[in-house]
Amino acid sequence: MTKRSSRLANLTVGAALVLTLVPLMYLLSVSFMKQGEISSGILWPSSPEWNNWVDAAASRLPRGILNSVIASLGGAVLTLVIALPAAWAMVRYRTGGKTLANTILSPWLLPPIVAVVPLFALLRVLELNNTLTGLTIVYALANTAVAVWLLEGFVKKLPVELDEAAQLDGAGAFRVLVSVVVPLLTPGLVAVGVIVAVLNYNEFVLATFLTQGPESQTVPVVLSLMLGERIQDFGKIAAASLIGVIPVFAAAVFLQRWLVAGLVSGSVK
């Protein structure tokens, strides 16, 4: 590691930061521009146009954020409840064998658009179409495979001796899971929970085709509808986009450690 290579490294990190942040800064800048300024090709408005933010806050966006938070957190908790027992049994006892381990991720390979019609049909039978409950359940099931896959990495790192000791003490499988595995695996559960919640929050296709009406529309759907309005108000759309990403960006800043740990666990287990 010579001095020269580390200077090159600093330059590369700097370039990556610029390429990452300039587009986001531009979005911030547009959110303060008047309609005329956006088309005039300036980089920063002469005086900030706060009305864009006021308009965005007065739209369906706040309700959309609430819906998104409910669906993403509800879905993430349900996903963990479904996925943890499976991940544990699959790692420790090879339950389901190789077949399950190899096929569990297969639904993830195709774009979610292909599942819209079958899921719509199913939700209609259950009378859950156009409801936030229906969307939350779909999210819970949709991410189970990814959650199992990520949790496996965390379960593999748990010392086997601990659950064996509990079993020798006479604890059944369910007791071992609840009182030994869950407490030890809390960091992993938080990590995977954060990732799944972010995936849910950002999800667009299922949300837009499985829900209609403001009482169940999520942030990406509200934003896409703003783009579809007859007169596109880019200042308002930019402000709404920024307000909409606050929850996920806040999660990234405050939960960075867990987010990173979770993402890494799947690939390097």
Next chain:
Amino acid sequence: MALSTSEGTSTRGRLPTPPGTGGPAPRQQRRTRDSTAHRLFIAPSILSLVVLGLYPLIFIVLTALSESSLGRPFQEWVGTANFEAALGDEDVVASLVRNTIYALLVSAASVVLGVATAVALFRSARSGALIRTLLLLPMITPPVVVGILWKLIFNPSGGLFNTVLTFFGYSGDPVSVLASPTFALVGVAIADVWEWSPLIALLVFAALLGQDPEVTEAAALDGAGGFRLFTQITLPAVAGTIAAAFLIRIVLAFKVFDLVYIMTAGGPGQSTTVPAYLIYQAALQQFDLGRAGTITVLLAIVVTVVTLPIVALTRRLHND
């Protein structure tokens, strides 16, 4: 999918007591009880595989083999007629080819940028939590917002792209990237690369941190330095992770839909119509489920064929 399902559910009632594994009776009893419990543990996950994987798969295959509209699916079995129609349809074939090239190029670009960033972060003194968090922001930004963001940048009247072009002395008509049949897909690709390269950087960075420091130190003591140390020690150590990241990236690129929907709506003409968008048009605009199901099956075949060699490569690199 189908195999694992029957395995998981149908044998749940049977108590697996392998003959010959003696031992005290109560203990054996608990073992059986436990393995029943383990099957119960995987049952909810199997159920979600069935609901989100097997059920849509059967639904899609059945629509592909029948004449199906959104209102009245499965009207009449038509055998392979839908497939003959789709394979004879230039739009379908072109979109499959387009998405394959797109996926390979976008993934290659993401891997190059991601690996460069990861190595730079690893070697730079400036790689604290703040910088890492900032670099991760694109991949946690909702794809709809990413689409809006790049649509604004490529906006021909006053967008950042044209402003920068003008700054560097360009004086012709404003360039409308997303309205050009040649460049619209490049515009979508740039947004896609911006969004997902951070994931590659993160995975490779983590693998670099996880290397055995003793190996690197030994090589450095033996006189390997700088470039040689990197190509002969560091890169092989993380090759498996890079291959896995490439695989994940290709699948993400085959699934691109939100960006196309927001930025170009498949146009101009068919120039950014990927199969996912074609499926959307067939199912939800033309209500032709037979066609949508057929394109889905074709896409699944293409994704499998393209990713299989990379899956094999990933396995080999991980086992080495």
